[in-house]
Amino acid sequence: MRRICAxxxxxxxxxxxxxxxxGCWDSRDVDNRLMVGALGLEKSTETSLRVWFRFPVPKAIxxxxxxxxxxxxxxxxxxxxxxxxxxxxxxKALDASSTRALLLDESLAKTGINPYLEFAIRERSVPLDAVxxxxxxxxxxxxxxxxxxxxxxxxxxxxxxxxxxxxxxRKNKTRLWEIYAKLYNPFHANLIPLVTEGVQNSFEFxxxxxxxxxxxxxxxNKDESLLFEIFTHRFHDSEVELMNRSDVRIVHNHTRIKTKxxxxxxxxxxxxxxxxTLIDSSRTRKQNxxxxxxxxxxxxxxxxxxxxxxxxxxxADVFGFGNRFRNRLQPSQHGDWPEMFKSAKxxxxxxxxxxxxGLEFLD
Amino acid sequence: MKNPSAFTGYEMxxxxxxxxxxxxxxxxxxxxxxxxxxxYWIPIAVWTAGALLSSWLYSRMLARLEGRKLVSAIRSxxxxxxxxxxxxxxxxxxxGALIVMLRAYSEIITMTMLPTTPISFLNGMLLSSxxxxxxxxxxxxxxxxxxxxxxxxxxxxLLIIGFSDVNWTLGTPWFRTNxxxxxxxxxxAGSFLxxxxxxxxxxxxxxxQSARGAWRSYALALICALPMIAGYVYLPVLTFGRDLSQRxxxxxxxxxxxxxxxxxxxxxxTAIFVSVTMLYVLLIxxxxxxxxxxxxxxxxxxxxxxFIYLGLFIVVYAAATFLPSWRELEHVIIxxxxxxxxxxxxxxxxxMAALIVAQRRGGKGRES
Numbered sequence: 001m002r003r004i005c006a007x008x009x010x011x012x013x014x015x016x017x018x019x020x021x022x023g024c025w026d027s028r029d030v031d032n033r034l035m036v037g038a039l040g041l042e043k044s045t046e047t048s049l050r051v052w053f054r055f056p057v058p059k060a061i062x063x064x065x066x067x068x069x070x071x072x073x074x075x076x077x078x079x080x081x082x083x084x085x086x087x088x089x090x091x092k093a094l095d096a097s098s099t100r101a102l103l104l105d106e107s108l109a110k111t112g113i114n115p116y117l118e119f120a121i122r123e124r125s126v127p128l129d130a131v132x133x134x135x136x137x138x139x140x141x142x143x144x145x146x147x148x149x150x151x152x153x154x155x156x157x158x159x160x161x162x163x164x165x166x167x168x169x170r171k172n173k174t175r176l177w178e179i180y181a182k183l184y185n186p187f188h189a190n191l192i193p194l195v196t197e198g199v200q201n202s203f204e205f206x207x208x209x210x211x212x213x214x215x216x217x218x219x220x221n222k223d224e225s226l227l228f229e230i231f232t233h234r235f236h237d238s239e240v241e242l243m244n245r246s247d248v249r250i251v252h253n254h255t256r257i258k259t260k261x262x263x264x265x266x267x268x269x270x271x272x273x274x275x276x277t278l279i280d281s282s283r284t285r286k287q288n289x290x291x292x293x294x295x296x297x298x299x300x301x302x303x304x305x306x307x308x309x310x311x312x313x314x315x316a317d318v319f320g321f322g323n324r325f326r327n328r329l330q331p332s333q334h335g336d337w338p339e340m341f342k343s344a345k346x347x348x349x350x351x352x353x354x355x356x357x358g359l360e361f362l363d
Numbered sequence: 364m365k366n367p368s369a370f371t372g373y374e375m376x377x378x379x380x381x382x383x384x385x386x387x388x389x390x391x392x393x394x395x396x397x398x399x400x401x402x403y404w405i406p407i408a409v410w411t412a413g414a415l416l417s418s419w420l421y422s423r424m425l426a427r428l429e430g431r432k433l434v435s436a437i438r439s440x441x442x443x444x445x446x447x448x449x450x451x452x453x454x455x456x457x458x459g460a461l462i463v464m465l466r467a468y469s470e471i472i473t474m475t476m477l478p479t480t481p482i483s484f485l486n487g488m489l490l491s492s493x494x495x496x497x498x499x500x501x502x503x504x505x506x507x508x509x510x511x512x513x514x515x516x517x518x519x520x521l522l523i524i525g526f527s528d529v530n531w532t533l534g535t536p537w538f539r540t541n542x543x544x545x546x547x548x549x550x551x552a553g554s555f556l557x558x559x560x561x562x563x564x565x566x567x568x569x570x571x572q573s574a575r576g577a578w579r580s581y582a583l584a585l586i587c588a589l590p591m592i593a594g595y596v597y598l599p600v601l602t603f604g605r606d607l608s609q610r611x612x613x614x615x616x617x618x619x620x621x622x623x624x625x626x627x628x629x630x631x632x633t634a635i636f637v638s639v640t641m642l643y644v645l646l647i648x649x650x651x652x653x654x655x656x657x658x659x660x661x662x663x664x665x666x667x668x669x670f671i672y673l674g675l676f677i678v679v680y681a682a683a684t685f686l687p688s689w690r691e692l693e694h695v696i697i698x699x700x701x702x703x704x705x706x707x708x709x710x711x712x713x714x715m716a717a718l719i720v721a722q723r724r725g726g727k728g729r730e731s
Contacts, residue, residue: 025480121617124475129623164625177603177621184606185533323532323604327539331400 031061033095037069037154039126041116042105042139044075049108049116051075051082052143053094054153069153071143080119099126100154102176104192106136106209106216114214117180128177131161134209134216137197148201156202161193169229169239170222172208183214186334187322189311191228194219212316212338224307227300231255231270231348232319240279243299246292247280251355259324266344268321274300274350278357289362293352300350308346317341369567372580374504377511378650379584382559384514385643387592388636390467390696391556392614395596396605398550401540403596406550411585413707414557418581420711421564425574427718432568434661437714440721447662449713453565456706457655458679459699460555461648465489466683466692468644475616475633483684492645493676496652497668500566503649510642517639518591521632525598525615527622533604534597551700552693554707556592559584561706565654612689652676 040052052073059068072089076082087094104113120126135142147156159165161173172193182190190211195203208225210218220228229235230253238251252275260267276296281287287295311318315338322337329337370378399406428436438446469485477485495503544550560581569577599614602621608614619633629635656671663671686692 025484026477121611123478124620128617128620162625175621175623177617181603181607184610185604186606188604320530320532323530323535326532326605327535327537 028093032092034090034092035098036094036096037099037152038101038103038157039096039099040103040105040135040139040143041079041108043108043111048075048077049082051079052139053086054143056152056154078119079116080123096125097127099130101157102126102130102132103135103139103142103157104132105139106134109134109209109216112214114183117176120176121180126176128175130176131158132174132176132179133157133193133195135195135197135203136206137203142197142202145202163236169235169237170225171205172225172229172234186337187317187326188320189316189318191220191318210311210314210316210318212314217314217316218310220307220310223303227303227307228318230272241296241299243295245287245295246278248276248292248296249279250274250276257321257324259321261325261328266325266340268344268346270346270348272348272350274352275355276352277355278362281362286363289354293354296352297350304348312342312344315339315342369500370504370563370577372576374507375563375577375580376584377507378563379559379581380515380588381507381511381643381646382562383556383584383588383591384518384640385464385647386556387588387595388615388640389471389613391553392596392599393612394549394553396600396608396614398547399540399544401543402537403600404593405540406544407592407596410553410557411589414585415582417557417707417711418560418578420708421560422574422578424711424715424718425564425569425577426571427715427722428569430568430570432661433565433714434658437717438661441717443662449717450658450662452702452705453710454655454658456699456702457651459695461651461679462682463692463696464644464648465679466686468640469683470689470692471613471616471637474612475637486680486683488645489648489676489680492648493652493672495649496656497672500653503646503653507646510646514639514642517635521619521636522591522594522598524622524627524632525594525618527624529598529601531601534601548697548700551704552697554700554703555696558703558707562651562654565658
């Protein structure tokens with residue numbers, strides 16, 4: 001009797017474990033999914049947007065088309081609405097959880113990106129580490145032409161910005177979560193890379209778009225972007241600075257930031273040390289070491305001046321200096337920071353060391 | 364000779380660390396971040412002091428047990444009726460804590476990984492905790508030792524990786540507070556994190572020495588858990604800033620979502636975090652169920668063990684399944700603040716009074 005009882009218990013336990021393996025409400029086989037590589041958001045009418053989807057197609061199911069991706073677009077009032085509607089056209093389940101890149105059309109970015117990004121955080125449908133860029137030009141061409149270097153959809157854009165691949169400091173890799181967090185932070189405005197539809201290529205980097213309250217209000221050019229990277233500790237690896245008569249490589253930098261509030265006016269002091277090496281000197285007009293350093297310093301000063309003029313004019317603190325003033329302001333004053341930033345006194349000083357002049361002596 | 368305590372020092376440490384892992388990772392950070400505009404470590408420090416005080420009161424009470432269990436000692440001192448009155452809030456608290464922990468964990472899975480899987484199915488995980496609780500305290504302790512080793516390593520790794528993309532200026536103000544959290548009910552709602560000692564007090568016999576040893580282990584566990592608790596609160600704030608962190612349901616889960624490194628082979632750190640948290644939650648639910656079952660058994664000695672645990676399983680499962688939404692869950696946590704504060708600070712005083720009265724009565728009885 002005891003034996004029967006024990007076997008009965010065993011049977012019950014085994015049946016209970018079977019319940020666990022049947023519970024697969026959210027399972028979808030990988031070959032029944034269409035994974036989104038890149039998403040593009042474009043303004044369609046005043047109230048709607050067109051969402052571009054680029055799906056990589058694995059070799060095994062390419063068939064006769066021999067194309068390693070296919071592209072579709074869908075108009076909707078919101079991104080989830082478009083994602084929902086595109087399912088009417090797709091034979092497999094839409095899976096945006098592998099999206100590597102999110103491209104925003106410039107016209108959409110000018111009217112405001114705030115309403116279009118919430119779904120990513122709330123529903124966790126698009127990865128928060130996807131890279132984001134603003135696109136100037138024809139989104140359709142970028143999404144429908146094959147990648148020149150053969151990478152899968154989405155991977156190309158990601159590699160374009162990643163420091164371990166084609167990313168250089170000026171490109172200012174920006175991820176989705178950074179943009180979303182700054183939309184809520186009154187002390188830190190967004191700066192999103194701007195790419196233009198290319199002639200030989202999908203797109204090329206042209207600068208960085210300055211955002212205030214989710215809308216484009218200005219643009220930093222490539223050289224100003226380099227200064228932005230140096231001042232915000234985002235500088236990685238090395239970057240080449242081209243000057244009139246010689247080219248130097250910035251291999252290391254360190255910036256100390258000092259802030260204080262004097263009679264309601266923010267005072268921000270930047271002290272920047274740069275270690276450089278010479279990669280090319282002009283043959284037409286000889287320069288010595290101190291002349292090269294002086295030229296680099298004046299060029300950096302000029303870029304910094306124009307960069308701060310552009311950002312301060314709009315009250316867009318893309319550098320996040322405001323975070324250092326949070327402690328000194330009452331919570332009710334936090335919203336005033338963009339206005340305070342306009343009148344901030346920003347000073348900067350460069351200490352440049354030319355570490356070596358390469359494998360050839362400089363006379 | 365039989366061990367006068369259910370736990371050794373190391374086991375107590377492991378269980379208390381697991382308790383912190385189960386309670387601190389998902390509900391607590393959002394409560395704390397929304398409770399103050401000032402520095403976050405100050406409310407954490409205030410609660411740490413509160414937890415040390417509460418556990419010290421408990422240890423003074425346990426020191427008077429003389430090798431008995433808390434419930435049976437109080438029952439033999441003040442009788443069944445008064446013991447039931449004294450322990451009713453404890454039973455309600457444990458049932459409430461189980462419901463909240465189970466439903467909160469099911470919700471975290473729904474929000475992050477399995478959006479369409481029914482809550483009623485996910486709540487079925489209580490079955491394994493109930494089975495572990497029914498098996499007795501020794502299997503729970505053995506499981507705790509294994510889970511502690513596994514889960515603490517993963518948690519440590521996740522916290523270290525969590526330092527990527529941290530901007531220290533976002534954490535300001537570091538030292539300023541106006542005490543606003545003292546007037547915010549979410550500060551008190553976070554009290555569940557600091558009650559680990561109250562739960563282990565209900566399990567197993569204690570003597571003066573073992574109570575002192577248990578308190579020391581608890582204090583050590585609390586100190587070891589503080590970096591973890593601070594990490595769960597501060598890492599999202601240092602990444603997203605205060606303003607977005609206040610709007611996030613599970614700030615640390617969203618923080619895990621943002622991490623990308625070329626050298627990390629796992630694409631989805633959130634899934635690892637949620638799985639590790641499951642280890643914590645399974646074990647702590649088993650521990651709470653066992654404490655509850657033990658208490659009910661002493662109050663109703665004739666009831667069969669199996670039926671007690673079956674009854675508790677049905678009550679907790681049903682309540683956790685029928686809670687309509689996350690907001691309701693938060694309300695339950697806020698509404699039960701009073702009961703938790705009673706258990707932390709008043710219950711040990713009342714228990715101690717009951718034991719002292721009985722001791723005096725016993726002493727007088729012996730004298731006459």
